[in-house]
Amino acid sequence: MIQFLLNDRLQQETTLPPDTTVLQYLRRDAGRCGTKEGCASGDCGACTVVIAEPQGDTLRYTPINACLTFISALQGKQLITVEDLKHQGQLHSVQQAMVDNHASQCGFCTPGFVMSLFALQKDAALQQDMASQKETAAQRNHSAIKNGVNREQVLHALSGNLCRCTGYRPIVDAALSACEFSDEDQFDRAETVTLQRLQAIAPQSLLHENQNTLHHDELGFIPTTLKQLADLYLANPEAKLVAGGTDLALEVTQRHRRLPQLIAISHIPQLKNIEITDQALIIGAAATLSSCMPLLEREFADFGALLERFASQQIRNQGTFGGNIANGSPIGDGGPVLLALGASLVLRRGADQRTLPLEQFYLGYRQTALQAGEFIEQIIIPRVAEESTRILKVYKVSKRLDDDISAVCGAFHIEVTDGVVTHVSIAFGGMAAIAKRASHCETQLLGQPWQASSVERACLALETDYQPISDFRASREYRMQVAKNLLRRCLIETTSKETMMRVTQYV
Known part of the structure; x- marks a missing residue:
């Protein structure tokens, strides 16, 4: 069973096949067709939705590609689609900005742009709130009203949304307008209640996501500890591990294959840790590329710059270094940089661990040194000594x-x-x-x-x-x-x- 909030309504799904994507769920099961399928490969952004999840005492809003996200990723989170923005007969401010700036043309890509702008507006407001905590009371009063983003931030936020009518200028204008002044919306007013509801369902350990009586071979697992994952994968080595799923989901959306057994690893806190020691950066295999960016930018400026061009923001919000390495693709952008930096991997199989240089991990095209039931636990990147001129x-x-x-x-x-x-x-x-x-x-x-x-x-x-x-x-x-x-x-x-x-x- 998966539990999440669909806007403000608690959903408990018990019969969905584990390889159901969020886009399939919305259009087929939830009857929400505002979210569009454009490419089914995470390239166009027409399917963009926003996930809200607790971050301290507030909510963090993250845009993702619904076409590449399996339903297990929603556990303990709030799913917001374009249908949820209009409230009490009034368009949301990002929707109104699109109207005012004539930013919708054929309209097919518009829902995706709207959701990316919604996430950008929320992030701009959050950043401004954090900055305002360091200001005087008079400054805070002004900051609470005026947020603002620059054109570069807008282009970065919209880099994963394509407009085939080539009408980007009015869309950029709409973004700048929507983020300059943002009034409190229904999500802000419900934030405390939403946090409480999400915190009530997030800690649950769900080992069996789906036991569909029509298809007894379809099993989905959502472990919440490393031991659960190690035991499950050892017992079910034929299952596919899914973190962000941005590459694995292509098997379903592009090749139309079934993935009847999935183990979702994105709910294991230890696999999402990012640590820094005197000797190394230690990145959990399920840490998203977006969460790694600030640290990598500080340590290796060019690595951070590469991540800015690593697919789109929606992909970076879901994709992980663990997945980028494990799929063995020769065109994964993480591999060459990690090889040049002398990275190594901590691999785990059951209770056993081993450390392997990344250079010895790749054996052939999409072939790796992983044994049956073995998975990547951490990526270790050696730090360069301060006195080094490398x-x-x-x-x-x-x-x-x-x-x-x-x-x-x-x-x-x-x-x-x-x-x-x-x-x-x-x-x-x-x-x-x-x-x-x-x-x-x-x-x-x-x-x-x-x-x-x-x-x-x-x-x-x-x-x-x-x-x-x-x-x-x-x-x-x-x-x-x-x-x-x-x-x-x-x-x-x-x-x-x-x-x-x-x-x-x-x-």
Whole structure:
């Protein structure tokens, strides 16, 4: 059984197949057709809904793609759709802003935009409230009325919503208007009661989400502790683990396959922990990409910048590093960076744990070193000592800037001492059947002067490291040329103007 609030109504679902997506549930079971299916792959944002969940003594509002979210993700949360915004005959302020700015055209994508704007408005108000706590009373009075976001924040929030009528300007205007002044709405007024209701249902441990009498082989599990997960997965190794589900759900929505046995791991607090020690960053396998971003931005600026382009905000709000690694995709953006940083994985099978360097985890195309019943518990990223001069440069090349998959993703972790390369770790995605280190390229650089001639020899070595393929994203020749040029770019960005002048002849 799954319990959640559909707006303000408690839902208790006992017969849903575990691979039911939130979008399927809304349109087929709840009769809510305002949420649209545009692409069924998390690319267009037409299916965007908002989930509210407790964060301290307030609610955090998160936009997600309903088409890629399995129903188990709703346990203990509030689901808000476009139908819930209008209240007592009055449009919500974000809806009214869309009307006032003529921001709805064919209208198909409009519900998704409205829900993204709703989440943006709530987040802007929350951030302003936090800032106002540090201000004087007079300043707070002003802050409570005027929130405001800038154009960059709006574009970031809407990067996962596509308008096929190409009418982004009025939508951006609507966002700026809706977030400049936000009156208290029905969700604000009900916040205390909603918090209490969610807190009453969230702690429950639900080992069997579904026991459908018509399909006895359909079982869904929602463990709430690591031990429960370890025991369940050991007993049911054929089941699929689902954290964010942003990749796994494509099996249902794109390939039309059934996933009759699922184990949802996103309700286990230990798997969502993010820790920092003197030696390492420790990320739980179910920690979302969005929750990891602030820490990674502080530790590795380029890693944080990459995450800004990692799919869309809706995907980052659900997707996890654990899932990005475990699916073994050669074009997952996390793999190359984590390889370059020397990350390792803590794997668990039953009560047994082992630590494995990420470099040894990938065995072949979508093949990993995971044993039956074994799962990723943590990702460990070594920290760079404060006195170190190591740099991390990360580059993503894709057909469009936002909400796209890489043709090539390159990560360069390099230290240069007195002009000589004393540490080098380079990894690429999109260049082979797995994300992998460029070992021959590294050999050509280590111990050599960090200059154009060394880089050119290393570029030639890339042809030994990789034999990329051609597909609809890029040709093999393009991929190889891009990989070489990214190495040259790394040199340009990390050296003096004189070296930059010399190396431009190769780029």
